[in-house]
Amino acid sequence: MSLLKLENVVRRYGDDNNAVYALDGVSLEIEPKEIVIILGSSGSGKSTLLNILGGIDVMSSGKFVFMNKEMKSKKSKDLLMYRRENIGFVFQFYNLIAELTVRENIKVVAEYCESPLDIDDVMTTLGIADLAERFPNQLSGGQQQRVAIARAVIKNPKLLLCDELTGALDSKSSGDVLKFIEKINAEYNTTIIIITHNNEIAKMGDRIIKIHDGKIISNDINTAKVSASELEL
Ligand SMILES: Nc1ncnc2c1ncn2[C@@H]1O[C@H](COP(=O)(O)OP(=O)(O)O)[C@@H](O)[C@H]1O
Numbered sequence: 624m625s626l627l628k629l630e631n632v633v634r635r636y637g638d639d640n641n642a643v644y645a646l647d648g649v650s651l652e653i654e655p656k657e658i659v660i661i662l663g664s665s666g667s668g669k670s671t672l673l674n675i676l677g678g679i680d681v682m683s684s685g686k687f688v689f690m691n692k693e694m695k696s697k698k699s700k701d702l703l704m705y706r707r708e709n710i711g712f713v714f715q716f717y718n719l720i721a722e723l724t725v726r727e728n729i730k731v732v733a734e735y736c737e738s739p740l741d742i743d744d745v746m747t748t749l750g751i752a753d754l755a756e757r758f759p760n761q762l763s764g765g766q767q768q769r770v771a772i773a774r775a776v777i778k779n780p781k782l783l784l785c786d787e788l789t790g791a792l793d794s795k796s797s798g799d800v801l802k803f804i805e806k807i808n809a810e811y812n813t814t815i816i817i818i819t820h821n822n823e824i825a826k827m828g829d830r831i832i833k834i835h836d837g838k839i840i841s842n843d844i845n846t847a848k849v850s851a852s853e854l855e856l
């Protein structure tokens with residue numbers, strides 16, 4: 624059984640006379656535990672696609688099936704529940720709470736989860752256990768992004784969605800963060816979708832989906848997968 628499936632998904636902005644199709648008939652299927660890379664240039668529709676998968680945007684038409692259940696409703700409450708139960712988001716900017724320590728930043732998210740992972744375990748997995756009592760402004764960009772990943776995975780989401788997560792990082796920190804993304808995938812069996820315009824990052828995916836002008840132009844299993852530590856960023 625696939626984890627999720629999109630069929631002919633359209634996301635349209637504007638009215639009939641000046642419509643913009645951010646997504647123009649997207650169909651895809653993602654298997655549990657895959658690391659999926661969505662590759663495309665700026666404006667190709669990557670964020671729109673990720674936001675629909677994450678329940679923070681709504682498709683104009685098409686079909687979205689998650690774990691064999693069709694996501695029919697456009698009601699924000701249903702999407703909120705879906706998002707709460709299943710989705711972790713990581714963005715280019717870390718969105719940490721400046722007044723809280725690393726541990727507290729993770730804890731505030733854990734507190735509203737039904738069955739969160741163990742905070743110390745997640746901090747250890749992400750290599751930030753030693754930083755638990757620091758505040759965000761006492762951390763490097765890469766360390767802050769690892770805390771942001773911890774906040775996203777503490778609820779043990781089925782799907783971790785990463786929008787240009789290394790976009791603000793230097794190459795060494797980018798490599799580090801991607802190594803930890805790989806570790807999350809292995810340790811917690813999390814399905815991961817990474818969107819990027821960086822061809823090198825794509826090499827670590829199990830599947831590479833290329834998008835252009837709101838359309839998928841290729842979708843292939845990556846037979847030459849390399850580990851994040853081997854990327855030349
Ligand atoms: N709120 C919006 N109103 C109108 N057009 C939008 C809006 N959001 C995105 N778009 C358009 O949809 C297309 C895809 O955007 P986006 O998904 O953000 O691309 P990417 O993440 O690949 O850079 C772009 O042409 C963009 O201008």
Ligand SMILES: [Mg+2]
Nearest residue numbers: 669670671786
């Ligand atoms: Mg984007």
